[in-house]
Amino acid sequence: LAKTTQPISMDSYEGQEVNITCSHNNIATNDYITWYQQFPSQGPRFIIQGYKTKVTNEVASLFIPADRKSSTLSLPRVSLSDTAVYYCLVRGASGRRALTFGSGTRLQVQP
Amino acid sequence: DGGITQSPKYLFRKEGQNVTLSCEQNLNHDAMYWYRQDPGQGLRLIYYSQIVNDFQKGDIAEGYSVSREKKESFPLTVTSAQKNPTAFYLCASRDPGQDEQYFGPGTRLTVT
Numbered sequence: 001l002a003k004t005t006q007p008i009s010m011d012s013y014e015g016q017e018v019n020i021t022c023s024h025n026n027i028a029t030n031d032y033i034t035w036y037q038q039f040p041s042q043g044p045r046f047i048i049q050g051y052k053t054k055v056t057n058e059v060a061s062l063f064i065p066a067d068r069k070s071s072t073l074s075l076p077r078v079s080l081s082d083t084a085v086y087y088c089l090v091r092g093a094s095g096r097r098a099l100t101f102g103s104g105t106r107l108q109v110q111p
Numbered sequence: 112d113g114g115i116t117q118s119p120k121y122l123f124r125k126e127g128q129n130v131t132l133s134c135e136q137n138l139n140h141d142a143m144y145w146y147r148q149d150p151g152q153g154l155r156l157i158y159y160s161q162i163v164n165d166f167q168k169g170d171i172a173e174g175y176s177v178s179r180e181k182k183e184s185f186p187l188t189v190t191s192a193q194k195n196p197t198a199f200y201l202c203a204s205r206d207p208g209q210d211e212q213y214f215g216p217g218t219r220l221t222v223t
Contacts, residue, residue, distance in 0.1 A: 032210065043115075043201045043214025044154070087153060091210065099212060101146075101153030 004088045009106040018075045020105050022088030025069050033064060033071045036087045038104070044087060048073070075107075083109045114138065115215035117202050122220045124196075132187045132218045134202035142205040143185040144212065147171060147198045154201060160185055161207075189220065196222045 005023040012018045024033065032051050036044035048055055050062040050071070061074040075082055085104040115136040124130045136143065142161045146154035156169030160179040174193025179185055185204075189196045199219050203212040 034210065041199070041217065041219070043203070043217055044212075045214070046211040049210060099154070099156075101155075103151065103153050 004090055004102050006086075006088050006102065006105045008103065009108065011108050011110065012078055013110050014079055015077050018078050018082070018107060018109075020073045020075075020086055020088075020107070021070060022073070023070050024088070024090045027068050027090050031090045033062065033068075034089045034091055034099075035060070035062065035073045036089065036099075036101075038085045038087065044101075047086075078107075078109050080109050080111060083107060115202060115204055115213055117200075117215035117218050120216065120218060122218055124220070124222050126222055127191045128222075129188055129190050130196075130220065130222075132189065132200055132202075132220070134185045134187065134215060136183055136185075136202075136204045136213075136215075138204055138206070138213060139182070140204035140213070141182070141207050143179070144203040144205070145169070145175075145177065145185070145187045146201045146203065148201060148217075149198050157187065157200075189222075196220060 034049040035047045037047050038044040048060050048062045050064050052064050055062045063072045085106050087101050087104040089099050118133045144159045145157040147157055148154050155171050157175050158169050158177040160166035163179055163182050166177050166179050174190055176188045199217050201217045202215045205212045
């Protein structure tokens with residue numbers, strides 16, 4: 001399984017754009033990059049998934065460079081409710097499909 | 112209203128007792144998972160099941176047991192053999208045609 005590395009914590013202010021970068025140097029050809037969000041005492045929630053280039057949905061954008069050794073989750077104009085832990089995961093296309101979570105990035109949004 | 116339910120939200124037990132955590136889903140998903148989360152840590156896989164009457168050990172299965180007699184139910188038993196059972200337990204399910212896992216609200220187990 002590809003190991004991921006992301007910052008332990010980040011701080012931001014309401015209305016700012018937040019970019020969280022994840023490193024996954026040994027990503028395999030068939031691996032996808034997935035991000036989950038978790039609020040305290042709740043289960044994680046899927047945010048976005050991508051394979052290469054850029055993916056955008058109503059919540060976030062995911063930027064993946066050509067070498068796919070890193071990815072950046074971009075949250076536009078964060079609010080206080082975006083305060084959460086964000087997990088970057090690399091998932092293979094087959095097998096048990098269970099997720100391997102690291103410690104994530106704890107994002108604190110200030111007013 | 113489809114989703115995953117876990118009960119109870121908080122559970123307290125004495126050391127040496129077995130305890131069973133409930134996980135039910137009405138999403139018609141074949142695959143179900145149990146994870147454990149310790150404070151400040153990510154999730155670790157305990158057991159998973161890809162189909163009824165079949166399940167496999169995850170990364171930290173020792174001291175736990177599961178059953179999958181019905182598609183919608185995947186209960187987890189924390190046995191007295193689990194050395195450090197106090198944790199936040201999360202159940203998830205997945206549609207085989209999709210990648211996204213849907214998580215329940217979790218059960219916080221405290222063993223004293």
